[in-house]
Amino acid sequence: MRFASVVLDIPTRALDAAFDYAVPDEVRAQAEGDGVGCSGGLIGCTVLVPFSHRQVVGYVVATFDEAPAGIDPARILPIARILASSAFDEPSARVARWIAREYSCPLCEAIRPFLAPGQTVKVRRADDSSPWELVCEKSGPVDERWVSLTESAADFEPRANASKQRAVLGALSQGTVRMAELSAMLPGCSATVAALQKRGVVSVERRRHVRGGEGTTLSSATASRPEHLTKGQVGALEAVAAACAAARGDVVVVDGVTGSGKTEVYLEAIERVRKSGKSALVLVPEISLTAQTVGRFRSRFGDDVAILHSRLSAGERFDQWDLARRGEAHVVVGARSALFAPLRDLGLVIIDEEHEASYKQDSAPRYHAREVAARIARERGCALVLGSATPSLESLERCRAKSWGGVSWTRACMPERPGSARLPKVRVVDMTEQFALGRKHMFSKPLADALQGVAERREKAVLLLNRRGFANFLMCRECGAVPECPHCSTSLTYHERTHTLVCHSCDRSWAIGTPGAPMRCPVCGSPYLGAYGIGTQQVETTLADELAGKGVTIVRMDADTTRGKGEHQRRLEEFDAAECAVLVGTQMIAKGLDFPQVTLVGVINADTTLKMPDFRAAERTYDLLEQVAGRAGRGERPGEVIIQTYWASHPAIQAVAAHDRDLFMSSELEERRDGNYPPYSRLANVLCWGRNESEVRRVLDGVASTLRARIEGRRGWEVLGPADCLKSRVKDRFRRHILVKAPVGEELGALLDACVREQDKPRGVNVAVDVDAYDM
Numbered sequence: 001m002r003f004a005s006v007v008l009d010i011p012t013r014a015l016d017a018a019f020d021y022a023v024p025d026e027v028r029a030q031a032e033g034d035g036v037g038c039s040g041g042l043i044g045c046t047v048l049v050p051f052s053h054r055q056v057v058g059y060v061v062a063t064f065d066e067a068p069a070g071i072d073p074a075r076i077l078p079i080a081r082i083l084a085s086s087a088f089d090e091p092s093a094r095v096a097r098w099i100a101r102e103y104s105c106p107l108c109e110a111i112r113p114f115l116a117p118g119q120t121v122k123v124r125r126a127d128d129s130s131p132w133e134l135v136c137e138k139s140g141p142v143d144e145r146w147v148s149l150t151e152s153a154a155d156f157e158p159r160a161n162a163s164k165q166r167a168v169l170g171a172l173s174q175g176t177v178r179m180a181e182l183s184a185m186l187p188g189c190s191a192t193v194a195a196l197q198k199r200g201v202v203s204v205e206r207r208r209h210v211r212g213g214e215g216t217t218l219s220s221a222t223a224s225r226p227e228h229l230t231k232g233q234v235g236a237l238e239a240v241a242a243a244c245a246a247a248r249g250d251v252v253v254v255d256g257v258t259g260s261g262k263t264e265v266y267l268e269a270i271e272r273v274r275k276s277g278k279s280a281l282v283l284v285p286e287i288s289l290t291a292q293t294v295g296r297f298r299s300r301f302g303d304d305v306a307i308l309h310s311r312l313s314a315g316e317r318f319d320q321w322d323l324a325r326r327g328e329a330h331v332v333v334g335a336r337s338a339l340f341a342p343l344r345d346l347g348l349v350i351i352d353e354e355h356e357a358s359y360k361q362d363s364a365p366r367y368h369a370r371e372v373a374a375r376i377a378r379e380r381g382c383a384l385v386l387g388s389a390t391p392s393l394e395s396l397e398r399c400r401a402k403s404w405g406g407v408s409w410t411r412a413c414m415p416e417r418p419g420s421a422r423l424p425k426v427r428v429v430d431m432t433e434q435f436a437l438g439r440k441h442m443f444s445k446p447l448a449d450a451l452q453g454v455a456e457r458r459e460k461a462v463l464l465l466n467r468r469g470f471a472n473f474l475m476c477r478e479c480g481a482v483p484e485c486p487h488c489s490t491s492l493t494y495h496e497r498t499h500t501l502v503c504h505s506c507d508r509s510w511a512i513g514t515p516g517a518p519m520r521c522p523v524c525g526s527p528y529l530g531a532y533g534i535g536t537q538q539v540e541t542t543l544a545d546e547l548a549g550k551g552v553t554i555v556r557m558d559a560d561t562t563r564g565k566g567e568h569q570r571r572l573e574e575f576d577a578a579e580c581a582v583l584v585g586t587q588m589i590a591k592g593l594d595f596p597q598v599t600l601v602g603v604i605n606a607d608t609t610l611k612m613p614d615f616r617a618a619e620r621t622y623d624l625l626e627q628v629a630g631r632a633g634r635g636e637r638p639g640e641v642i643i644q645t646y647w648a649s650h651p652a653i654q655a656v657a658a659h660d661r662d663l664f665m666s667s668e669l670e671e672r673r674d675g676n677y678p679p680y681s682r683l684a685n686v687l688c689w690g691r692n693e694s695e696v697r698r699v700l701d702g703v704a705s706t707l708r709a710r711i712e713g714r715r716g717w718e719v720l721g722p723a724d725c726l727k728s729r730v731k732d733r734f735r736r737h738i739l740v741k742a743p744v745g746e747e748l749g750a751l752l753d754a755c756v757r758e759q760d761k762p763r764g765v766n767v768a769v770d771v772d773a774y775d776m
């Protein structure tokens with residue numbers, strides 16, 4: 001290891017650029033002597049290197065003994081120093097390189113997700129002309145002081161009036177206590193402890209404190225191990241075992257209806273992998289990473305589990321991540337970014353709810369977790385399990401083809417719930433009929449009756465308000481105006497509590513009245529301003545009226561009520577603990593919740609998502625409805641689902657009602673094939689934004705024409721636009737985009753990157769390439 005290949009952290013450099021440096025002896029010794037490093041050497045270390053008369057941060061991606069051919073070794077500059085221990089090994093460096101190419105981003109940006117949380121070394125400069133500046137945020141491990149009695153404590157007799165000493169000795173008589181805890185029990189005891197330490201009666205020891213490991217439990221979370229696995233579970237586990245044995249990155253899609261025991265399959269599969277000495281990684285959607293899920297993994301694997309998600313502080317994230325790096329935890333359960341956790345000897349990667357749009361990262365690097373996981377599995381020769389009740393069309397299509405990307409794709413079906421639990425009955429209520437019958441209420445008659453039934457039987461219900469693509473806006477009945485944000489082209493949302501209109505793109509708000517006084521139209525001043533569309537607060541209020549005096553707890557969960565740390569958790573605990581309750585919420589309540597007492601699920605407005613201008617609109621609606629329906633009837637009592645809609649004949653709604661996914665799939669796949677959309681093509685979104693509209697137009701027109709010239713005559717390629725984005729103005733920036741469709745298997749990212757790079761971009765105009773885009 002005399003030379004190293006270093007990727008500089010300068011995001012403006014050409015893709016994949018790496019430079020050669022010499023490794024001084026002391027740098028090598030430091031890397032090799034580092035007990036916590038991930039690669040056991042210099043690869044993966046963050047280093048400082050000289051580059052064109054300044055010092056630059058970089059990441060070591062390879063080391064070698066011979067100087068590169070044709071270069072005088074004496075002229076190769078040395079690495080200045082190591083800034084951070086190794087955070088990744090060679091296979092991870094290869095994955096990063098693949099991400100950079102596939103998703104069209106500079107290699108340093110593809111490396112950053114692998115770095116220690118909070119240790120990201122940023123390079124920034126105020127503007128194009130000022131010098132680069134290094135910003136290191138460090139949140140390394142912290143030590144904690146632990147106090148215990150020494151052997152000589154037995155012979156020590158405090159003086160009669162030394163009450164503080166007696167108190168400290170008393171507190172320590174049961175064993176070692178954290179200093180922080182001791183201080184909480186006996187305020188101001190630190191001087192006493194110091195005095196006792198001096199006399200050799202107590203010892204104070206520093207221990208590494210692991211933050212973020214505090215577990216919480218819901219009564220229903222610590223599910224016990226089932227006595228017998230179902231036939232479906234046995235079949236799925238056999239498929240996983242075969243994929244593990246093949247050791248080449250084979251994929252198993254566990255296609256199991258909600259409540260069929262997929263999580264149980266994950267737990268069992270991990271246990272087997274652990275027995276063979278390997279580690280496992282589990283990704284779940286951020287929102288379902290609740291204490292309930294965590295609790296199930298903890299109760300099976302205890303301290304061998306590290307948890308990673310965005311609600312942890314930087315320090316907590318670092319410590320949990322470091323547990324994996326040190327090889328102290330062998331199971332990582334986390335959200336999307338946990339994909340980059342430094343687990344040693346990886347044997348299995350699991351992605352739960354693999355169809356979730358949140359697995360697509362919406363800032364650079366714009367990767368899709370499913371695709372990166374498949375790459376990691378191949379690189380490390382381990383198995384990949386994709387679980388869902390509604391697998392993505394992409395995954396199902398690959399299973400149909402049996403192999404994809406050089407590995408095998410198998411589908412393991414689990415069509416039934418274990419024991420006596422049955423899939424719930426689904427009833428579709430046509431709201432136009434309800435309206436014609438004179439019911440102008442947010443709850444149809446069937447749903448209102450069903451809620452009363454739940455209250456009488458002392459059961460629980462979940463009510464979903466489908467908020468996506470849905471504006472809770474105000475409309476003036478005199479002039480027809482719908483207030484929009486003057487800075488973004490977004491309808492403003494009305495917040496009743498504060499009497500304000502809020503923009504959900506830029507967060508600006510306007511007061512439109514004071515409590516008690518009428519609100520007035522901002523355009524014509526008319527007082528006839530009415531709310532169209534409803535929010536969770538209104539559902540909550542109406543529900544409280546409907547169920548008044550029945551002793552039903554109402555718990556609301558949406559972005560507003562779960563903002564604070566631990567709020568999400570607290571709401572679920574409240575719902576769990578109540579004797580009879582209704583949980584009202586947005587899509588965040590659709591997934592992962594396993595409360596056996598829930599017997600009713602109501603969907604207030606099923607079809608708002610269907611109206612979105614997105615080729616996945618139907619699939620997303622189907623997924624959401626199927627997932628939320630799956631919250632009912634998970635225990636012994638049967639469940640019922642009531643779906644309110646204005647579009648009862650839509651295949652997505654019909655398919656949920658009939659529990660017949662194949663019906664929906666075939667109509668949906670046909671539409672995708674006709675429109676040349678994924679999974680029959682790959683789709684990229686090239687987004688351009690800036691304050692000056694004509695410059696934005698000019699730059700993007702240039703990119704489009706370069707692109708059109710490049711792909712001319714190539715089959716299956718298509719360029720749509722440039723056009724305004726759905727949100728054509730956000731924070732005073734104009735936004736336009738091009739959509740590009742390419743045949744599956746052709747290099748899309750690198751080509752787009754080249755076209756964007758060729759274009760002259762004036763200051764303040766930005767272009768981003770989003771391959772396999774989700775939100776356009």
Ligand code: ADP
Pocket residue numbers: 223224226227228229230233256257258259260261262263264265418419594634
């Ligand atoms: P999914 O992840 O598919 O929604 P879960 O793994 O959460 O399903 O299982 C649903 C419920 O069924 C859980 O309460 C779980 O403890 C229980 N369960 C899972 N497998 C079995 C089994 N083989 N026998 C009995 N109960 C089971």
Ligand code: ZN
Pocket residue numbers: 485486487488490503504505506507508731
């Ligand atoms: Zn705005």
Ligand code: ZN
Pocket residue numbers: 476477478479480481521522523524525526
């Ligand atoms: Zn008006």
